[in-house]
Amino acid sequence: MSTKNRPLSPHLSAYKFNIGSTMSIMHRLTGVAMSVGTLLLDSWLIATASGPQGYDHFASIAGSLLGKLAIAGWVFGFYYHFANGIRHLFWDAGKGFELSQARASGITVALLSGLATVITWFLLFG
Amino acid sequence: MSLKSPLGKVLGLGSAKEGTEHWWSQRVTAVAMIPLSLWFVIAVLGLPAFDYVTVSAWMAAPVNAVLLLLFTGTLLYHSMLGTQVVIEDYVHGFAKVATLIIVRFIYVALAVAAIFSILRVSLGN
Numbered sequence: 246m247s248t249k250n251r252p253l254s255p256h257l258s259a260y261k262f263n264i265g266s267t268m269s270i271m272h273r274l275t276g277v278a279m280s281v282g283t284l285l286l287d288s289w290l291i292a293t294a295s296g297p298q299g300y301d302h303f304a305s306i307a308g309s310l311l312g313k314l315a316i317a318g319w320v321f322g323f324y325y326h327f328a329n330g331i332r333h334l335f336w337d338a339g340k341g342f343e344l345s346q347a348r349a350s351g352i353t354v355a356l357l358s359g360l361a362t363v364i365t366w367f368l369l370f371g
Numbered sequence: 372m373s374l375k376s377p378l379g380k381v382l383g384l385g386s387a388k389e390g391t392e393h394w395w396s397q398r399v400t401a402v403a404m405i406p407l408s409l410w411f412v413i414a415v416l417g418l419p420a421f422d423y424v425t426v427s428a429w430m431a432a433p434v435n436a437v438l439l440l441l442f443t444g445t446l447l448y449h450s451m452l453g454t455q456v457v458i459e460d461y462v463h464g465f466a467k468v469a470t471l472i473i474v475r476f477i478y479v480a481l482a483v484a485a486i487f488s489i490l491r492v493s494l495g496n
Contacts, residue, residue, distance in 0.1 A: 277457060280450040286443065287481050287488075293427050294488035300423040327408060330401055337398060368416055 264351045272329045275322035282319045313370065320365045324358035393452060400449035407442040414438075427492055436493035443485045451478040 260266065285307075292303030306312050332350050335341045341350055373380070414435065418425060429435055451474070458470050 273457065276450075276453045280454050283447060283450055283481060286446075287485050290430075290439075290443070290485050290488040290492075293423070293430055294491040297423045300426070304421065304423075323408065323412065327405075331405070334398065334401060365412075365416065 264348055268329060268351050268354065272326060272333070275326040275329075279319060279322045279326060282315070282322070285315060285319070316369070317366060320369070321358070321362045324361040324365070325354070328354040328358045328361075393455075397449065397452045397456075400445050400452065403441075403445045404449055407438070407445055410438055411442050430489065430492045433493070436489055439489050440486060443489070444482060447478055447482045447485070451475065454478075 288303055289307070292300045307316065332341070332354055335350070341347060414429075418429060430439065454474055455471060458467060458474065462470050
């Protein structure tokens with residue numbers, strides 16, 4: 246029996262944009278991105294342990310445009326995943342499930358993480 | 372009346388017991404990451420400079436070294452649990468098992484390298 250021609254469940258594009266699903270996939274994306282980013286953290290630790298020469302080599306890569314972009318992205322990923330993670334923990338405790346509450350907490354997370362990101366960018370690169 | 376399957380009755384082992392382990396560990400590490408990651412971000416932003424002398428002196432201080440070990444260890448564990456779920460969702464068959472094993476190896480290597488590095492800086496070469 247062919248399994249190729251079976252009907253598919255509705256494709257992603259069939260759904261209307263909404264805060265809940267967008268924030269959910271963003272949580273996963275920022276988590277995956279920061280998981281890749283742990284390589285950057287590890288490199289920093291290893292470079293520091295390797296001595297001044299190794300550290301300067303790392304610092305020149307981290308200080309390049311690409312390095313700065315990675316750090317800037319990590320900062321946003323961190324605040325978003327941090328704030329939205331707390332939102333998830335409240336859900337795990339059975340709180341905040343009303344549609345209006347989930348909307349309000351979603352907007353709060355987006356605003357807070359955006360604000361914290363901009364402040365941190367300013368402190369780091371300003 | 373028992374809801375146990377015939378196989379379950381013969382084995383007499385009861386429930387899996389560790390069925391919620393992964394889910395629960397993800398939550399526990401998430402809670403631990405709240406203070407640890409806040410400390411990390413505030414501490415790093417508070418560094419006067421990012422040169423070798425400043426960073427290694429900061430890393431060598433006992434309180435910083437211990438918190439950095441806790442932060443890195445918890446972060447890598449939390450990240451490994453999350454990555455595992457993502458792989459289980461999108462990769463299937465043999466590739467799934469292979470990816471899960473390789474990713475686990477990478478995380479263990481990252482954790483050992485991080486712990487070794489922090490201790491080396493803190494305890495001296």
